[in-house]
Structure formats: structure tokens, C-alpha cells
Amino acid sequence: MRTEKIEKHTYLIDLQTAGIKNFIASYVLKGEKTIIVETGPTSSVPNLLSGLKELNVNPEDVAYVAVSHIHLDHAGGTGTLLKHLPNARVIVHPRGAPHLANPEKLWEQSRNVLGRITDLYGAPEPVPQERIVGAVDGMTLDVGGTVSLRVLETLGHASHHLSYFELSSEGIFPGDAAGIYLNEIGVILPTTPPPFRLDIALASLERLRQLKPKVLYYSHFGKADDAIGKLQSYEGQLRLWAAIAKQGVDNKEGWEEISRKIVESDVAVQKAREYVKSHPVFSETVLGESVRGFVDFVQKYGAVPT
Numbered sequence: 001m002r003t004e005k006i007e008k009h010t011y012l013i014d015l016q017t018a019g020i021k022n023f024i025a026s027y028v029l030k031g032e033k034t035i036i037v038e039t040g041p042t043s044s045v046p047n048l049l050s051g052l053k054e055l056n057v058n059p060e061d062v063a064y065v066a067v068s069h070i071h072l073d074h075a076g077g078t079g080t081l082l083k084h085l086p087n088a089r090v091i092v093h094p095r096g097a098p099h100l101a102n103p104e105k106l107w108e109q110s111r112n113v114l115g116r117i118t119d120l121y122g123a124p125e126p127v128p129q130e131r132i133v134g135a136v137d138g139m140t141l142d143v144g145g146t147v148s149l150r151v152l153e154t155l156g157h158a159s160h161h162l163s164y165f166e167l168s169s170e171g172i173f174p175g176d177a178a179g180i181y182l183n184e185i186g187v188i189l190p191t192t193p194p195p196f197r198l199d200i201a202l203a204s205l206e207r208l209r210q211l212k213p214k215v216l217y218y219s220h221f222g223k224a225d226d227a228i229g230k231l232q233s234y235e236g237q238l239r240l241w242a243a244i245a246k247q248g249v250d251n252k253e254g255w256e257e258i259s260r261k262i263v264e265s266d267v268a269v270q271k272a273r274e275y276v277k278s279h280p281v282f283s284e285t286v287l288g289e290s291v292r293g294f295v296d297f298v299q300k301y302g303a304v305p306t
């Protein structure tokens with residue numbers, strides 16, 4: 001675990017899930033009360049709690065735990081964390097809420113898709129129904145001391161995905177809506193596993209861009225400046241992958257062939273290849289699942305949105 005002050009009121013906790021640094025971040029926003037953005041998975045909740053202690057956060061003062069979406073690496077730890085935060089309520093998209101309250105199906109599906117990676121994350125514990133707030137787009141979480149977050153519905157990566165806009169720093173917590181930022185090598189990669197909706201993801205990106213953010217606080221991983229440039233380059237990357245996937249599907253190419261062409265055409269992927277190969281989680285998820293998301297999308301919906 002490592003903590004870092006990144007804004008006047010905002011702190012990053014590197015959860016170091018399964019000992020992996022620069023992989024999953026939680027953010028702590030301290031006003032009169034406190035907001036935590038993203039919990040990470042169950043296995044690193046002890047690290048998150050140590051981080052809160054180091055940042056002198058009184059557990060009773062945490063008003064909100066705001067998650068981008070329910071995937072284990074973002075919100076798997078919510079149920080476990082809440083046992084330590086007596087007054088916190090959970091902010092989640094209404095379509096994700098039932099899976100926080102009853103996580104069995106989510107766990108089973110995650111086991112099927114992610115296999116042994118779920119061993120690194122741990123099983124999610126249920127969140128008491130009465131502590132869940134179904135988020136509404138545009139809703140504001142205000143904890144005093146000029147700290148407030150606006151909820152933004154940003155679907156595409158998942159059908160229940162939220163981002164959060166921090167008004168005083170003009171920064172966005174994009175969850176997985178803006179890709180994965182490999183901060184150690186300065187490269188962005190798509191995170192677009194099936195059932196990825198390219199058309200909706202592009203609309204969400206456009207929406208984030210229109211807010212003219214100054215910084216992004218990636219869940220994977222960390223604070224990054226030139227937010228608009230990063231959102232634009234991510235959009236370009238999604239369009240490039242989509243064009244290759246579409247052409248590949250039209251030519252009846254297999255998934256491997258399409259993957260190979262994406263690697264050949266995308267400089268960012270080339271730069272990230274060694275990093276991803278040696279990463280205990282990304283090596284199994286990032287390129288393969290993300291390409292699959294594109295292939296599935298073009299097979300189902302045909303056209304690439306303009």
C-alpha cells in the first residue's frame with residue numbers, strides 16, 4: 001500500500017492488490033466528510049483500510065463509497081469495506097446495484113471469464129440493501145469543504161458504468177470509460193471486454209470531453225494531465241481497432257488474425273507489449289478480451305459508428 005496526495009483535497013491509495021503496484025487505485029476525497037472512489041477487490045481491502053488510517057480518515061466520517069461499476073477490480077471489496085465504515089452509503093448505477101446486494105452470480109460469471117485471476121481478487125461479500133443508493137445521472141455528492149462529485153452515466157465498457165466529475169479540480173474519475181493508463185510507460189490501452197458497446201462508449205467519451213477536464217484519475221492507474229488529449233487519443237484508438245475488427249470480420253478472418261493486425265497497426269500496443277506480457281493480470285485480460293469485445297460488437301451490430 002502507498003498513499004499520495006494528488007490534489008488539495010484528494011489522495012490516491014495504491015492498493016497493490018496481490019502485490020501488484022500501479023494496478024488498482026482507490027481515491028480519497030476529504031472535505032468535512034469523506035468520499036472514497038473505487039474500493040478495489042476484496043483481497044486488498046486491508047490495504048485500503050491501512051491507507052485510510054495513514055491519511056487520518058476517521059471511518060465514521062466516510063459518507064460515500066462511489067464505484068464506477070461492479071467489476072471485481074473496482075467494487076468487489078465494497079461489502080467487506082462497508083463493515084468498517086458505519087455511516088457510508090454506496091453509490092452505484094441502478095443496474096449494478098442488485099449485484100452488489102447479491103454478488104453470487106457476479107462471482108460465478110467472473111470465475112468463468114477471468115479464471116484464476118479471481119483468486120487474486122477474492123470473492124465479494126454482499127452489501128446491505130439499505131446502504132445502496134442507485135445513482136442518477138447529474139446527481140451531486142457534496143461532503144462540504146468545497147469537495148463535491150457529480151455523477152455521470154458513461155456506459156459502453158459496461159451497461160452500468162459511471163464516471164465522476166470533481167468540480168474544484170476539474171478532474172474526472174473515468175473508471176474504465178477512458179481505457180487503461182499504464183502510467184509507468186505512459187501508454188493507454190482499450191479495456192473493452194464483451195459485451196462491449198462501441199457506439200455507446202464513443203458517446204460517453206464525447207461527453208467526458210465536453211466537460212473539458214484538466215486531469216483524469218484513472219482506476220488503472222493514477223492521475224494524468226492532458227485529459228482532453230488522452231480522451232481524444234483513446235477515441236482514435238477505439239476507432240482504429242473497430243475498423244480493423246470490421247474488416248477482419250468482413251473478410252472472415254479469425255480472432256488471432258485480427259489481433260495480429262491490431263498489434264501491427266497500433267503503436268501504443270507495440271509500446272505496451274512487453275509490459276503487458278510480464279503483468280500478472282493484464283497479460284491474461286487486456287489484449288485478448290479487448291479484441292474479443294470489438295469482434296463481438298461488429299459481428300452483432302455490423303457498422304462502426306462514425
Ligand SMILES: [Zn+2]
Pocket residue numbers: 071073074176191219220
Ligand atoms: Zn477495471
